Structures are given as C-alpha cells and as structure tokens.
Amino acid sequence: MARIQRRNEPTSRASDSHQDNSVDRSDAVLVKRKVPLKHIVQFTRLFATMSEAGLPVLRNLRILANQWPEGRFRDAILDSADMVEEGQTLSDALAQAPEVFDELYVNMARAGEAGGVLDTVLDRLANFLERQQTVRDKTKSALTYPIVIFIVAIGVVSALMLFVIPNFADLYKDMDMVLPKITQVMISISEAFTSYWYLIIGLPILAGMGHMTLYRRMYGYRYTWHSWLRKLPIVGALVAKSQISRFTTTFGTLISSGVPHLEAFSITRGALSNEVYRESVEEIREEVREGEGIAASIESSQVFDDMVVSMVEVGEETGELDRMCMRIGTAYEEQYTRALDNMLKLIEPIMLVVLAGLVGSIALSLFLPLFKLLEEFGSAV
Numbered sequence: 001m002a003r004i005q006r007r008n009e010p011t012s013r014a015s016d017s018h019q020d021n022s023v024d025r026s027d028a029v030l031v032k033r034k035v036p037l038k039h040i041v042q043f044t045r046l047f048a049t050m051s052e053a054g055l056p057v058l059r060n061l062r063i064l065a066n067q068w069p070e071g072r073f074r075d076a077i078l079d080s081a082d083m084v085e086e087g088q089t090l091s092d093a094l095a096q097a098p099e100v101f102d103e104l105y106v107n108m109a110r111a112g113e114a115g116g117v118l119d120t121v122l123d124r125l126a127n128f129l130e131r132q133q134t135v136r137d138k139t140k141s142a143l144t145y146p147i148v149i150f151i152v153a154i155g156v157v158s159a160l161m162l163f164v165i166p167n168f169a170d171l172y173k174d175m176d177m178v179l180p181k182i183t184q185v186m187i188s189i190s191e192a193f194t195s196y197w198y199l200i201i202g203l204p205i206l207a208g209m210g211h212m213t214l215y216r217r218m219y220g221y222r223y224t225w226h227s228w229l230r231k232l233p234i235v236g237a238l239v240a241k242s243q244i245s246r247f248t249t250t251f252g253t254l255i256s257s258g259v260p261h262l263e264a265f266s267i268t269r270g271a272l273s274n275e276v277y278r279e280s281v282e283e284i285r286e287e288v289r290e291g292e293g294i295a296a297s298i299e300s301s302q303v304f305d306d307m308v309v310s311m312v313e314v315g316e317e318t319g320e321l322d323r324m325c326m327r328i329g330t331a332y333e334e335q336y337t338r339a340l341d342n343m344l345k346l347i348e349p350i351m352l353v354v355l356a357g358l359v360g361s362i363a364l365s366l367f368l369p370l371f372k373l374l375e376e377f378g379s380a381v
Contacts, residue, residue, distance in 0.1 A: 034072055034099040034100065035072060035073045035076070035099070035100045037129065037132065037133050037136065038133060039068065039073050040100070040101075040105075040129060041126065041129045041130055041133050043064060043067075043068075043073075043077070044105075044122060044125055044126040044129055045126040045130070046064055046067070047060055047064060047122050047126075048119060048122035048123040048125070048126045050063070050064075051118055051119035051122055052119040052123065057084055057090050057118070058081060058084050058085055061077055061078075061080055061081035061084060062081050064077055065077040065078050065081060072099075072100065073100060076097040076100040076101070079093070079096065079097060080093040080094055080096070080097065081093075083096065089110070089113055090109050090113060090118070091106050091107070091109040091110035091113055094106050094109055102270070102271075103267050103270050104250065104254070104267050104268075104270070104271055105125065107254070107259055107263065107267050108121050108122075108124070108125050108253070108254065108257050108259065109121070109122075109125075111254075111257045111258040111259045112257060112258075114258065115257075115258045117257075117258075120257075121257045121258075124253055124256065124257055125253070125257075128249065128250070128253045131249065131333070132246075135242075135245075135333060135336070135337070138337055138340070139340060142340050142341060142344050143344070145344070145348060146344060146347055146348060146351060149348070149351045149352065149355065150351065152355070153351070153354070153355045153358070156355070156359060157358055157359075157362075158193075160190075160359070160362050161189065161190045161193040161194070162190075162193065162194060162197065164362075164366070165186060165187060165190035165362070165366065166190060166191075166194060168187075168366045169187045169190065169191075172369055175373075177369055177373065179369055180365070180368050180369065180372070182361075182364065182365045182368065183365045183366065183368060183369055185365070186361075186362060186365040186366070219275065222275045223275040223276065223279070226239075226274045226275045226276050227276055229274075230274075230276060234339075234343050237339060238336060238339055238340060238343065239274060240303075240305075241332045241333075241335050241336035241339060242273075242332075242336050243272055243273070243274050243277040244304060244305075244308060244328070244329075244332045245328075245329045245330075245332035245333040245336055246271060246272055246273075246329075247268055247271075247272060247277065247281065247329075248308065248325040248326070248328040248329040248332070249325070249326060249329030249330075249333070250267070250268045250271045250329075251264055251265070251268045251325050252321070252322045252323070252324070252325030252326040252328075252329060253322075253326070254267055254268065255321060255322045255325070256322035256323075256326070261288060261294070262285060262288065262289055265281055265282075265284060265285035265288065266285060268281055269281040269282055269285070276303060277303055280301040280302075280303045280304075281301075283297075283300075283301055284297040284298055284301055287300065293313075293316060294312055294316055294321070295309050295310075295312040295313035295316055298312055307328070308328055311324045311325075311327065311328050312324060312325070312328075
C-alpha cells in the first residue's frame, strides 16, 4: 500500500524543488538520511557495473532490490523500479525517496540520463561515495579510542566517588582521626556526588539533548555553533579541511558529469555540514549568477584559502575546472586525515595523564591518613 500511494504522488515535486533553490533558513531543519551510507555505496557500485554491462535500468533495479532484506532501502528500490516501469525517468523515481537518495544523487542521475552516459556518471558517483565512506570510517576509527578512554575515566571516577570514598570516610569517622586537607576535600566532593548524583548525571544529559534539539531545528543556533567551532585552534582547522574537501570534490564530480555550474552550487551547498560554508556557497552562487568568475567569488567569500582560489582560477582558465576541484578535494582530504591523526595522537596521552592524575589524587587522599596512622604507631613502638 505504501508503494501504491507513493506512485500516485505527482512527480512534479522533484522538478519543482529542482527549479526553486531558495531556502527559508529561519525554519531550516536537518533531515538525516534513513539508510546507512555503506548500503548506498554498495548499491551504486553494483548499479554502475550492471549499467556498464548494458543491462536496462528496470532490470537492474529489480535485481538489486533482491540483494537487500526487507526494509526501507529495499522498499525504496522497489518503488523506483515500479515508477520506472510506469514510464518515469530513473532520476524522477529516485527523487521520490529523499530520505534514501539525496539531491546530489538524484541530480547526477538526471545528468547521466540527459547525456546518455548513465553508466559513467554512476561510476563517478560510486567513486565519490566510496571516498566519502572511507573518510567517515577513518574518522570513526580514530575517535573510538579517545571516546573509550573518556567513558572509562567517567566510570572509574564515579565508582570511586560513590562506593570507595564513602567507605573510607566512615572508617576515618569511627577512628576519630584528624584528616589532611586533601582527604577532607575528596570526602566533601564524594558526599556532594552521592547526594546530588542525579543532577551531576542528569544535567549534562539534558544539556546534550537540548543542544541536539536546537541544532536540528534552529538555523541560527547551528550557524552560531559552527562559527564558534571554526575559531577553535585545532578543531577549526579540521572543520575547514573537511568542508573544503567536501565542497571541491562534490562540485568537481557534479560538473564533470554535466551538471550546470549554478545547479552544482545549489547541490553542493546541501552536501556541506557547516552552516558557515553553506552560506558562503550560496553567496558564491549568487555572484556567479550575476556574472562574476568562480575563483573571484570564492575569494570574496573569505572562507576558502589562497590555494583553493588559485587552483580554481587555473581550472577556469584551462577549461579543466572539474579536474582541479577533484585534485583540491583529494589534497585536503589527505590533510584532514593527517591533521585528525596528529590531534588524536596528542589527545590520547593527555587523557591518560589526566585519568592517572585523578585516580592517583583520589588514592593519595584516601591512603594518606593511613600512612600517617602507621607512622604514629611506629613512633609509639
């Protein structure tokens, strides 16, 4: 029933949104892709291979639908196959599932159909998505160890505050000992932690949930947050390299597939994750629409460095803008990976030292009175 209802929807929706690129930023809400990227990558690679072999689009979709289990992705492929069978183009069919196939995917498919080179465009799209998946996997892999250390640190310190220190506090109270200042401070912190644990744990969780809600629903909050991230010493450089790589790679892939420049700017804007860069791309698009050169427009945005401006200018002059953009994307992708590795190599030992310092300070505060007591017993003997 769901597929029948979707097929009965007017197909002009995709073309209307394709023609009108204006964005009401005040009500902008992030839409998260509902299907893992790895499935999209695998589907596109198989689709490109089968199209290159000369198989018709409808047969490819039917075959590929059987490669996935029941679920949203398989339904989206079957819906697309049904619409293609009814006479719609592949791009219009894919556009009916925006939670699976985004604007970049749909417009590249449209460009491939218009130029009669769908297999070539799908191959380029598969390469682009595979690189995107590789960068994402590298980032997740690099962040795993620091996150694990952070979680372990929170667990260890919480266990010491809730269970270990109170037992020592009761022991010292029964012995009526005069405690060192550091021990008194640790016991006070433990008592506050025990009494108000729900606030100590709950407030950060509520703050995180509030941040995510505002981040998803309020453009102004996202823009302010992204502007602040760009100003951080190390994180700002990572953000810049990531966004420049994504911008140039996406733009280069689109124009190499025959997508007009203005349309490519609009699609590329949607592929970026930082609102500062998204806004800058929109300003670049407006300047290019008014007749300004792409390199000059990029330079005036003041968010792209001189290397990007120079290579784009060379690409415009030589007629190889797509290749230059792809080279920039590859270079900045490598810089991003190296910068991320270097940052994490610095963070990991710092986190270990901080964790060791916290546990050591707690241990010292707990055993210092015992050492003092043993010293008194030794003097008495």
